[in-house]
Amino acid sequence: MTLLWLSVGFGLVTSSVLAIAAIGLSLQFGITNYVNFAYGDFMALGAFFTYFLNNEVFHINIWIALAIAALAMGGFGVLINQLLLGPFARRFHSTHYVLIVTFGLSLVMLNVIYSFWGADVRFYLLPEGTAHHVGPMLLTTNQLIVMGIAVALLAAVHATLKTTRLGKSMRAMSDNTSLAMTSGIDTRRITTITWFLSGALAGIAGTVLGISEGNLTPAAGELFLFVIFAAVIMGGIGSIYGAVAGAVFIGMATEISAAYINPAYKLDIAFVVLILTLLIRPNGLFARPGTT
Amino acid sequence: MTYYIFTLVFFLFDYFILAMGLNIQYGITGLLNFAYIGFVAIGAYVTGVASLPANVAGQHYILGLGLPFPLNTLMGGLAAMALAVLVALITLRRLRTDYLAIVLISLSLVLYDFCNNYVSLFNGADGLYNVPAPFAKTLGLGVNGFIIFFACLTGVVALIMWFVMHRILRAPLGRSLRAIRDDHVASAALGKDTFRMQLKSMMIGSFFAGIGGGLLIQFGGSFNPTAWLPGETFVVFAVLIVGGAGNNIGMFVGALLVETLLVHLPAFLPEIPGHPGLIEYIDLALVGIVLMLMLWFRPQGIVPERLRRTASFGAPERPDEDAGRLDQTAAIAAAVGAEADHDPGSGR
Amino acid sequence: MSVADAAQSAAGTAMSPALRCAGITKAFQGVHAVNGAEFDVPEGQITALIGPNGAGKTTVVNILSGAMKSDHGRMYLGETETTGWPSYKIARHGLLRTFQLSRELGGLTVLENLLTAAPNQAGDSLVNVLLRPGVIRRQERENAERALQLLEVYGLYRHRDTPARELSGGQKKLLEIARAVMGSPKVLLLDEPMAGVNPALIDVLGGYILALKAAGVTVLMVEHNLNVVERICDYVIVLAEGRTLATGRLSELRQNTEVVKAYLGEVMDVSAAN
Numbered sequence: 001m002t003l004l005w006l007s008v009g010f011g012l013v014t015s016s017v018l019a020i021a022a023i024g025l026s027l028q029f030g031i032t033n034y035v036n037f038a039y040g041d042f043m044a045l046g047a048f049f050t051y052f053l054n055n056e057v058f059h060i061n062i063w064i065a066l067a068i069a070a071l072a073m074g075g076f077g078v079l080i081n082q083l084l085l086g087p088f089a090r091r092f093h094s095t096h097y098v099l100i101v102t103f104g105l106s107l108v109m110l111n112v113i114y115s116f117w118g119a120d121v122r123f124y125l126l127p128e129g130t131a132h133h134v135g136p137m138l139l140t141t142n143q144l145i146v147m148g149i150a151v152a153l154l155a156a157v158h159a160t161l162k163t164t165r166l167g168k169s170m171r172a173m174s175d176n177t178s179l180a181m182t183s184g185i186d187t188r189r190i191t192t193i194t195w196f197l198s199g200a201l202a203g204i205a206g207t208v209l210g211i212s213e214g215n216l217t218p219a220a221g222e223l224f225l226f227v228i229f230a231a232v233i234m235g236g237i238g239s240i241y242g243a244v245a246g247a248v249f250i251g252m253a254t255e256i257s258a259a260y261i262n263p264a265y266k267l268d269i270a271f272v273v274l275i276l277t278l279l280i281r282p283n284g285l286f287a288r289p290g291t292t
Numbered sequence: 293m294t295y296y297i298f299t300l301v302f303f304l305f306d307y308f309i310l311a312m313g314l315n316i317q318y319g320i321t322g323l324l325n326f327a328y329i330g331f332v333a334i335g336a337y338v339t340g341v342a343s344l345p346a347n348v349a350g351q352h353y354i355l356g357l358g359l360p361f362p363l364n365t366l367m368g369g370l371a372a373m374a375l376a377v378l379v380a381l382i383t384l385r386r387l388r389t390d391y392l393a394i395v396l397i398s399l400s401l402v403l404y405d406f407c408n409n410y411v412s413l414f415n416g417a418d419g420l421y422n423v424p425a426p427f428a429k430t431l432g433l434g435v436n437g438f439i440i441f442f443a444c445l446t447g448v449v450a451l452i453m454w455f456v457m458h459r460i461l462r463a464p465l466g467r468s469l470r471a472i473r474d475d476h477v478a479s480a481a482l483g484k485d486t487f488r489m490q491l492k493s494m495m496i497g498s499f500f501a502g503i504g505g506g507l508l509i510q511f512g513g514s515f516n517p518t519a520w521l522p523g524e525t526f527v528v529f530a531v532l533i534v535g536g537a538g539n540n541i542g543m544f545v546g547a548l549l550v551e552t553l554l555v556h557l558p559a560f561l562p563e564i565p566g567h568p569g570l571i572e573y574i575d576l577a578l579v580g581i582v583l584m585l586m587l588w589f590r591p592q593g594i595v596p597e598r599l600r601r602t603a604s605f606g607a608p609e610r611p612d613e614d615a616g617r618l619d620q621t622a623a624i625a626a627a628v629g630a631e632a633d634h635d636p637g638s639g640r
Numbered sequence: 641m642s643v644a645d646a647a648q649s650a651a652g653t654a655m656s657p658a659l660r661c662a663g664i665t666k667a668f669q670g671v672h673a674v675n676g677a678e679f680d681v682p683e684g685q686i687t688a689l690i691g692p693n694g695a696g697k698t699t700v701v702n703i704l705s706g707a708m709k710s711d712h713g714r715m716y717l718g719e720t721e722t723t724g725w726p727s728y729k730i731a732r733h734g735l736l737r738t739f740q741l742s743r744e745l746g747g748l749t750v751l752e753n754l755l756t757a758a759p760n761q762a763g764d765s766l767v768n769v770l771l772r773p774g775v776i777r778r779q780e781r782e783n784a785e786r787a788l789q790l791l792e793v794y795g796l797y798r799h800r801d802t803p804a805r806e807l808s809g810g811q812k813k814l815l816e817i818a819r820a821v822m823g824s825p826k827v828l829l830l831d832e833p834m835a836g837v838n839p840a841l842i843d844v845l846g847g848y849i850l851a852l853k854a855a856g857v858t859v860l861m862v863e864h865n866l867n868v869v870e871r872i873c874d875y876v877i878v879l880a881e882g883r884t885l886a887t888g889r890l891s892e893l894r895q896n897t898e899v900v901k902a903y904l905g906e907v908m909d910v911s912a913a914n
Contacts, residue, residue, distance in 0.1 A: 035390050037326075037397065084584070097591070099324060099393055100529060101584055107523045108580035111573040119569065219521070223405070226398030233394065264409040271402040275382060278395065456770070463776055464755070464763030471745045471756045478743035481705060482757045482823055483731035484764075492766055599749050601801050606777070607784035610792055 002136075007259040008252070009137035015251025016150035017209050021224070022231040022243040023157055024201025030174035030238035031194045034095045036085075037102040039202055039228065041109035043221035046073040046203025047210045048117055055125040062126055063145070066207050070200040077199020078192055080105070086191070106222065113218040122216040146208045153201070154244060161240065170194065174238045227254070227267055230274035236284025245285065249273070295436045300552050302443040305450040306507050307551035311531040311543040312457045313500025318529070319537035319597075320466060321493040322473030324389060327379070327396035328501060329525040330403045331372040335502025336509040336519075337407070339368030340420040343510070348422065351415045361426035365506035372502025376494040384490050400522040408517045419516020423509050439511075446507050453500060454540060460496065461540070462600075469493055470538075523576070527551070530583040536593025545594050550579065656719065658683040658827050658858035659704065659735070664713035665882075666699055673699040674710070675882035681827070681875075686849060686859040688869040688890075691879035692903050697862045698740065700879065701831050704860075705737040706730040717827065732759065734826035740835055740862075742812040746805030750796055753804050753815055754787035755780070757822040787822055794818040794848065810841050817848060821857075828852060830861040834868055846872050866890070878902070 025039050036042070046069050052058075053065035060068070084105065088098045129140040139147075161167035169190050173180040181187050209224065210216040231250050235242025250270050258266035277284065310332060317323045338355075342364035346356030359367065383395050408417050426445075428438050460466055468489055471479040476486045509515040527550065535546020558575045586593070602609065657680035666674040674696040681687050689697050702708040704715060706727035714723045722730050736757075745753050761783070762768045763776040791797040794814045799807060804815060813833065820828055833849070834842050842865070850872055852859055863869050869876060870890050878885040878893060880902035886893055893899045 035394060037393075088588070091588075092591075095390060096322070096324060097587055099390060100533070101587060103326060103397075103526055103529070104580040104583045107526045108577045110523060111577035111580070114573040115570055115577070118567075222522070223401060226394075226401045229394050229398055233391070262409075265406070268402050268405060271398055274395065274398060278391065279382065459773065460766070460769055463769040463773075464761040464780070465766060465769055467748065467752055467756055468761075468764055470747060474745040474747045475743050477707065477727075478739070478745060479756070480727040481707070481731055481737055481739075481743075482819070483728050483736075483759060484756075485726075485728045489764075496766070597747070599747075599801070599803060600752065601749075602751055602784070602788070605751075605755075605784035606781040607788055610788055610797060 003259050004256070005136040006138065007256045009134075009139050009143075010258075011252040011255035012137075012147055013139075013143045013212050013251075014255050015248045016147045017205060017212055018227060018231055018251045019150050019244045019247035020153055020201055020208065021205035021228045022235070022247045023153065023240055024198045024205065025228055026232050026235070026238070026240055026243040027157075027170070027194055027201075028198035029232065030240075031170065031177075031191055032085075032089065033177065034089065034098050035102065035229075036198070037099065037225075038106035038109055039198075040221035040223070040225035041106050041113070042073060042077065042199060042202035043206030043209065043224070044113055044218055045076070045109060045206070046070070046199075047206035047216050047221070048113055048122075048218070049073065049203070050207040050210070051117075051122050051124060051216055055123065059125060062124055062211070066204060069207060070203045073203030074196040074200035077195040077197075077202070080199075081192065081195040110218060110222060117218065119218065123214070124210060124216070126211065142211055146212060149204065149208065153204070157197075157240060166190070166193065224267070226274070227270040230270040230277070233274060234277045234284055239284070242285055295439050298440045298443040300556055302439070302446050302511055303556055304547050304552045305443070305446040306504050306511070307528070307531055307547040308450050308544050309446075309453055309500055309507070310504040310528050311535065311547055312453065312540060313497040313504065314528050314532055315497075315537065315540070315543055316457065316460070316469070316493050316500075317497035319532055319539075320461065320473060321469040321490055323490060323493065324393040325396055325494070325497070326393050326522070326525055327400035327403070328497075328528055329520045329522060330400040331375060331498045331501035332505035332508070332524075333403070333407065333515075333520045334375050335368035335372040335505030336515045337368075337414040337420065337505075338371035338502070339364045339506030340423050340509045340515060341414065342367040343423050344420065351418070351420060351422075352412045353415050353420060354413060361510070365503055365510070368506030369499045369502035372498040372505065373495050376498035377491070380491045380494045384487055384494070397522060400525065404517060404520065404522060415516075417517055419514060419519075420509065421514035421516075423513050423515075425513060426510055442507075442511050446511070449503070449507065453503065457500070458540060465489075465492070526583075527576075527579060530579050530586075533583055533591075533593055534586050536595035536597065538593075538597035539595060542593050542595035542597075549594075550582075656683070657681055657716075659715075659717060659860060661700075661704060661715040662713055664700065664703060664710045664715065666696075666703060666708065666710050672882050674703070676884070677713075677879060677882060678884050679877045679887060681858060681860050681877075683858050684853065684856060685874040686853050686861065686872055687875045687877060688873040689860060689862045689877050689879060690864070690866065690869060691885070694881075695879040695902075696882040697879055698831060699882075701737065701829055701862055704730075705735060705829055731823065734824070735829065736820040736823045736825040736827075737829035738816045738820050738831055738833065740831040742809075742816045744804035744807065744812050744815055746803065748804055749801050750791065750804055750807070750815060751784070751787055751800040753819050754790060754822040755783055757819045758783040758787070759824055790818050790822055810837065813837060813841075813845070817845070821852065825857055827858045827860065830859065830863075832862050832864065834863060834865045842868065 021043065025036070029035055049072055050065045050069040053060045053068060054062050085098060085101065088101050092098065126142060129142045131138050131140050132144065161171060169180070169185045172183065172185060173187060173190055177187065206221050209220060213220070227250060231246035232243045234249065235244070235246035250273055253273060254266045254269050257269050314325065314328050317325045341353045341355040342357045342359045344353065344356050345358040379399065383392055407414050410416065414420055425438050427441065431441065433441055468479065468484050472484060472486050472489055480486050531546035531550045532543065534550050535544070536542025558571050561571055564570050659681035662678045664674055664677040665672065677696065677700050689700070691697055699708065703710045706725050706729065709724055714721060716722060717730065717733055717735050720733060722733065745756060748756065762772065762779055768776060788797065788800065791800055794817065796811060796814055796818060799811065807815060817833065833845055837845065846868060849859060873890065875887070876890050876893055877887045878899050885902055886896050886899050
């Protein structure tokens, strides 16, 4: 029974990381209507930038470094959209081209990270953590902070979407871009803001992934990508809450199953979930109408 | 020096084969197969375990059939094709383009993960090695002699496969696939079973991928996961797009420029001290940038798709004037092939 | 007796209809686009499917051609039931359609567009491509001859090697029809063939459609332009709010108060002056 609770604990942490990543991807996918295949590399870049601040050149506290990296990655997201993805998306009617470009961006980013940091494993400088008993589970301070960040971000995103004008515009665009445009919504501005959020969330997700895994490698984000896809698709394109629900489900499923099968394959469980979702309910659990 | 050139020649022919395979899937049919390298890998691995004798010490793997060339390579091709059928059956029926791309790239990552971890399959992270070099013993070839020989053999295989692909693309099948690429709703409305044709396209393309992979493992004698991170699919896309998606000559040009020049040439440059692997990283990043530039400035590639002219169908040309005088009814009736079982009283 | 049966016995036709549907319903997220459409399309004639906007005409066409599945109801092509069939299967059985917004195969030449439509091509099979090239070559030549003849009829011959995406709007409409004819249809569904077409071309298209009837093809056309309907159609089916409202000749329907009411405010009387 303890093993199960331990797994549940891990599951909560994985779910938190996954949820942060999934929100970022879902926001951007919902607004731009194409997938960013370099998202995993955005995560990795964010993680390494944090490393740069926390354990390479400077020795800034991990959580502060995380915040700085998040802002930097937000700016990076805006830059990539302005210079690369936006122009391609506007020029070609078929989404094929921009998808290939994001795929190419992934290759470029991965190798740039390799160029600067090599393929070695890196570590963050983390404050000493103590283990806490939370009910029957055992969680460290850092793990609790990660979960806290996830909850805070979810609350912030929820508040933004539901109450602010920005949020309403985003929801409108996600539902029907052309209608939103004719309703006077400044779609370019919303898109820019969305890319900022997506980049920032990716940066945070990559960093907390490195914290929870205990190490950093350049390809970690890429290899995690399909798990994020599974969460987003399971939840339904365009639905943030669905993405979070998917993240929780998959986070739990992978960690709990790891207690019973070879843990090396735990992430592959996510792939099974992805396939099953696409076969049974391709619109996901909470898809918005009109998003097929 | 000669061996270096022949190594480049091998990769030229091999990637020509790989590009032809991706071309029928993406260039002709419009399927974004982001998992292409996974099929190449399956072809390589299966060829490997088909060639290795059973139970070589130090390696764990399935099968071990000790088959000679070309049987082992054909097995690799068929294995890749079988995987394509499985994937297509699950994904093609109901997925829109980006979902398909997501599933395929996920498949690629999962396959990679699986082969890396499941040691008894293809020897895990170490991969397969000491794969017998075909004909090396019988011809008494040393390492370098083999390079020259195998590069030429690959060239022959590439030629045969080019001939087959040429036939397919020129035939109605090729045309139907392009129709599906352009508008699958209209194609279905004209009687094309779009699912079955996309399946055929995946199968043929994956067969080519498997053969290419099989040749790869026999050339180098080994194959392991570092050779095929999912990003490698992108290199094949680069070959396609730089050369010119949709036509075979473009594939060859693309293979020449991207694979041979861009990817492999720098591998022979001296290492920068203190930075192992840096040249390779910069090189791959460059491939990505070249592709994006190409997509922006010349999306049709260096050798654009050329459409077939009427004369090539063998039908006699008609006097080049508009109808008007032509008896429309008779012409349409003849063209429609109207049957004689209509009630003559029905409103003529 | 259904509306369709009544109309048919009134018209006195004794043969089985080329196309038939009964009890068709289709809802999108709770809203019924089609709610009990039912009619028979007489063989060898030109039938119009008319009705005010939102009557569900395009949805019915999509269902009849297999592009969409109905929620309830059945449909028949001749004697064969085609309920639930995918569009390619219905096309192979002789029902072809055109689209309101032309769907040319842009990357193919005009000639290739037609060749794609040729039925029963041995060259679509991989086995044949590899093993029977001679058969394929012969078929291609025969199909090309037929296609070139059709292109000449429709005035597209000089564009035979042009990529279809480079044609003008009017030419694309002609291509749309020529391509469907190439598929040797028994029944041809035209979805608003006159939409957005300039008056000169309307006459030409009307002539082509009459020629199709003379060649034995059954035509069902969705059309808003009642002037055209009056000139070339033998029979009219009126759809309103997703249901069959009435059937018959246009002159009779103009007297039908229900039909006129359905068109409230729309161009039913004005068209007589066109």
